[in-house]
Amino acid sequence: MAAIGAASPSSSASSTAAPSTTTQQNPLSKKLHKILESNLDNDKETLEALGVLSGFLDKNTLQARRNLRSDLEKRCLGLNDNFVQCLQTLVQQVQSLQKEASDMKKCCDNMQTRLGAAKTHTSNLLKETSELQSKNRELEMQSLVVSAFLGKFQLMPQESEALCGSYRAQATTIDDRFFAAMERVRGIHQDCKVLLRTSQQRAGLEIMESMAMHLETAYERLYHWCQGQCRTMNAEFPEINSTLRKALKELKERPILFQYCIDEYSIARRMALVRSFIDALTRDRSTGRPIELHSHDPVRYCGYMFGWLHQAIATENDHVASLLSEHDTEQSLPILSMVTEGCCRPLHTRVEQVIVSTRHPVLAYKLVNLLRYYNGVFQGLLKDTAPMVKTLTDLTDLQSKMFFSALNAQTAKILEGIEAPLPDLSPSPKVGEILSLLQSILSSQDLTSLGSGNHEQQLLLILTTCIDPLIQSCNDAVAPLSRLDRAVYLVNSLYLVQSTVSLYEFTDRQVESLEQQMQAHMDTVTSEQSDHLSEVVGFTEFRSSLSHNKLTDESFESLNTTPQLLSPVISAPDQYQLPQCKLLASAHLRNAVQQKAFEHFCQTYESIYAAVTTEKGEEVVKSLFPQPPEQIRKLLLSL
């Protein structure tokens, strides 16, 4: 304000003193200058100030002008006062604000610390929560695993029920659910082995144990069920369904239980079979012809029984196969052998009765064959140790014995009081009788003639049983006869026997032995015949001297008649055949005897001829024997 007050008088002064250059260095002039030079139009501040200033005074008076400064100062003071007052308030307000701010800060600090504390506190909680959460997830996973594990390693309640049966219905039947459950138990048991390989050994062991227990219960139940089922197999036609088949297949895992069931089955079937057998024997409803009606016909009666059993065994075999669901002969044979056991006694009693009452050897032999055939058949179907096979073997042996004793008796009966030979020396009719008996036996050997070395032996026995006594009685019968008659008769008989026997198989040995015996007798006949020829031509004496090496003149003299005696023999040798030789039954034998006798005669002739030649010289020989030995041989043997 002072500047403005000072400037106003100076601006008027400077405008008067402007052109003086000497005032330039004077600060007042400078100030004036500046005022004068200032362009008010452009100075807004000044203008504003002036504007404000103009409102101060109501009247432009001197008073006013003189008091301007103080007025201004007063105004300035007032303004400042006002200002101070305002500031005072402000200060107060600012101070209160500051106080509040500091309060607030305090509060905030407080809050901060508290927050900090809370934060530390919460972070623990958070950690715990996240831990719990992860634990939760883990547990959920575990629970999944466990339920999966249980699903895999434990039975469902319904499975368990199917397996072990509910208490309410103990006798429930076995069905497919049972087998499925059983399969599962076994599967679990198997899977546990995997568990054992891991670290879960205890669980594995425990589950295995529990499954094993389940399995045991299941097997036990299965066993009882099977046993019950098997027990009902005693109907004529057993109903073997697939469940039982399956059950038994399962039960095979427990061989002892399986065997018990099989035994049960065998017993049931054995009963059924015996019943059917007795039925067929005594009261066949369908045909009205029970087998026993045929008991008067031994072969048919026995044949029917065996045939029935044969078919029954085949059917039982089918049943067993369908029970075991496979054709395991190892297993089915003992069963069959047990099933058929029951029929042994009724069969044995009946067949034995037939055997004992069959006295005729031919019939008996037919029975032997029938028995032997079926013994073979049953041996093929059953085990060798089966009671049925044993029964048949026993019966066959018995029948065989009975047959031989019958044959012996029959032979003895036929040969009893064999009569002396007829004058024609033909075989006794008894020989024919024996032979026809033998023929009927041998022609019914059919059934078993195939195979079995036993058979050949038996055949030999049959032949000896018949033929030995026959030959013996023939020998006995001819005792009182002459040697030649005896020989011819025996040759005739033996020839008949031999020609009959040789028609059959396996009789070679017998035929040979007969041939030998016959030959012996033939030799007798031959020597008789050749002796007869020697006698006719008068060789007897010389020959006996020659054989004793005592040739005398008399011996030579005995040959004197030879030439006359020899010529008729040579011209008609048949005339000199002994009558008995003509009685030989076979032309072939007659011829053979003749030839051999001539041969012997020629040999005698040769030896005598040689002896005479040595002793008496060629001359004498030629006179005594006009024909040399070669010629004689030619003449006689060419016949």
Next chain:
Amino acid sequence: MSGGPYNYSYIFKYIIIGDMGVGKSCLLHQFTEKKFMADCPHTIGVEFGTRIVEVSGQKIKLQIWDTAGQERFRAVTRSYYRGAAGALMVYDITRRSTYNHLSSWLTDARNLTNPNTVIFLIGNKSDLEGQRDVTYQEAKQFADENGLLFMEASAKTGDNVEDVFIETAKKIYQNIQDGNVDLNAADTGVQLKNTTAPADRKQTQQQKQDGCNC
């Protein structure tokens, strides 16, 4: 033959009869093995074969007894007529003698089997047309006169073999359905095997009860 070898409802017993060498064993072999057996040895006594067939939806096991044709085996073979549900009587169309013996075989069959036994006459060796000795007409007439089923077949080519066995089974089954065969009686040659034929079982039981009431 599906369903395994044990699922059958009936067992039918057959017997095959006829002169020696007419091809009985070959027919059986052709039927059971579906093969022709050349140089077939003579049958000794009896032999047997089985096969399961299906008739009217029923599985039936045929148990077939093949007998020796030779006379000397009669003591054995005649025991097998008793339990036969079907008898296949075979002759050889190229050998008249085997045809001529049919009446004696038929007599045996009638005497020894039961009245319901189905008898089927078979002229075997139909493949040997050139050597034919017995005409179809003649045999057909014989069969008709005696109430037999008849067919010519060939064990060698397999012609008609299947039909012969199955036709016989059909006829037997028909007899059962008609109630002519008592399933409870022994030796009818028919056995009911499984429970798979409940209808028949019921019928059977019915028959049984009827029998009791009579």
